[in-house]
Ligand SMILES: Cc1cc2nc3c(=O)[nH]c(=O)nc-3n(C[C@H](O)[C@H](O)[C@H](O)COP(=O)(O)O)c2cc1C
Ligand code: SF4
């Protein structure tokens with residue numbers, strides 16, 4: 001492969017690259033001028049479609065194809081830019097906004113022109129306080145210079161860009177949750193169908209929802225063409241990608257690389273190796289929703305397709321978190337379960353109850369009351385919640401299930417050992433629970449009057465040395 | 470609400486919580502959206518910025534301004550764990566407990582910060598200077614274990630000494646005008 005030339009991050013080390021003046025001096029807004037003044041909107045859509053640019057927000061849906069779902073003959077289109085970036089360990093959108101806000105605005109401009117959207121809302125998570133300030137300044141500059149506003153470049157195309165700040169809820173990143181939140185409601189994801197955003201989105205108007213990094217790729221696709229884009233990366237996953245590496249590495253970084261690098265390269269070359277000279281035990285491939293890779297799987301390319309072969313959910317946000325060999329998988333699960341039970345919007349029963357039950361179960365493990373059979377119950381639950389089994393409205397539940405599925409599939413031995421070696425008297429199941437497990441008839445009247453059962457012996461159920469039932 | 474409800478349950482105009490300048494700021498958002506309801510979050514943020522909380526009375530007045538039911542504002546407001554009903558400290562600081570921070574000691578550092586200040590997560594110091602909360606990933610994992618103040622200051626990678634220094638610094642007050650941190 002030819003040497004890779006970073007484009008998304010090309011201005012990051014340039015002094016004052018945030019200012020319009022410097023951005024323009026480096027060829028900024030030329031792609032937008034080219035698109036608006038020499039191309040038809042449909043031609044822009046066609047180029048993006050040909051580039052096979054896939055959405056960087058998590059699902060990897062082809063961007064150009066999504067744009068073609070907008071109804072023909074519509075009178076209005078809205079663009080919602082997904083700047084909620086809340087997937088744990090993900091921070092590449094923040095770099096794009098803080099370090100090169102005009103490239104982002106140029107991406108919005110071209111994409112709105114292509115989809116004929118005259119209004120773009122950037123849904124920005126509240127915690128991105130600095131990004132908010134930087135974007136406010138950049139939007140004002142761009143507007144004053146005629147890159148935004150009425151009659152951009154004299155083409156008759158109008159565009160307003162508004163920042164809309166969130167209020168600290170992960171679920172606002174789900175595209176229909178985002179739309180509901182934008183409308184001033186609680187961020188409850190919508191049931192699809194019937195509401196596909198492209199047809200019936202924000203304020204019941206045709207709406208495009210795209211991730212920030214996706215839109216940042218667009219100016220480069222227009223400037224250099226679809227073939228250039230497809231010359232980078234691996235089949236079905238083209239173009240440059242911002243990978244973030246954090247956790248147990250020496251250097252926590254955000255780097256631009258061709259799509260399809262390996263976890264090993266990210267850790268060893270860009271992350272400075274595992275911290276404290278230790279070895280890695282596992283890594284999260286793309287935000288915690290995507291599951292877990294063992295150290296043996298570090299040579300699998302991180303692209304949309306290959307990563308699935310490891311049993312992970314997908315590439316997600318390409319946010320790699322490294323776990324060293326002293327990390328307990330129970331602590332990892334404790335963290336993921338706590339996150340999802342905190343962030344479930346509560347709309348679907350399997351997700352609301354399931355995430356909470358996972359969280360309580362793992363906490364019971366940590367208190368010393370885990371049982372080997374809990375693992376199978378967890379696995380069963382995990383396999384039955386989410387949009388993949390078809391029991392919930394949005395993908396948060398799949399994201400909650402995947403760490404559990406992967407951890408049990410890949411680290412079952414360690415989990416069993418943990419349970420066996422962490423038994424605390426009194427932390428196990430209650431008498432009632434044990435009676436139910438044993439299939440005994442439970443006398444409800446007796447339970448109501450019963451004094452609390454004495455703590456079960458430390459050797460309850462499957463603890464070491466207990467003869468099999 | 471029944472028609473004969475006593476009049477004092479209606480927010481009285483005279484002692485309005487939303488000042489005219491806040492109302493102006495809220496109204497300025499109207500042209501951006503096809504509905505007034507979409508201004509709910511911006512309005513809540515404006516009130517929150519002013520009072521460091523969103524009292525129930527202010528919520529009623531927002532509803533009036535947006536021409537929606539108070540219950541609709543409350544529904545939205547309560548969904549996001551962001552808007553307290555009683556004022557926060559001068560500075561609100563979020564300590565991250567998500568994966569990358571947790572792996573590097575985030576949970577322990579939150580505990581340390583709370584011990585140091587004698588508060589529990591979510592509480593405000595008695596002098597009203599600091600509110601410490603846990604947060605899920607703040608998107609500053611390159612600083613993990615990290616914390617974020619609500620004026621935009623980023624702290625991390627933290628250790629116990631770093632937390633102590635951060636708390637000292639934050640007790641000196643907000644720095645809203647400090648430039649961006651990257
Ligand atoms: C629970 C959940 C959270 C999500 N969070 C984000 C997010 O923070 N940022 C984002 O861009 N996409 C997020 N997504 C994906 C969006 O729903 C949507 O697919 C994406 O914004 C589309 O943009 P793209 O096609 O450009 O990737 C999330 C999805 C789910 C199910
Ligand atoms: S899956 Fe979970 S987060 Fe998604 S809509 Fe259902 S309850 Fe809400």
Ligand code: FES
Pocket residue numbers: 088089090565566567568569570571605606607608609610613614615
């Ligand atoms: S995990 Fe703590 S800031 Fe992202």
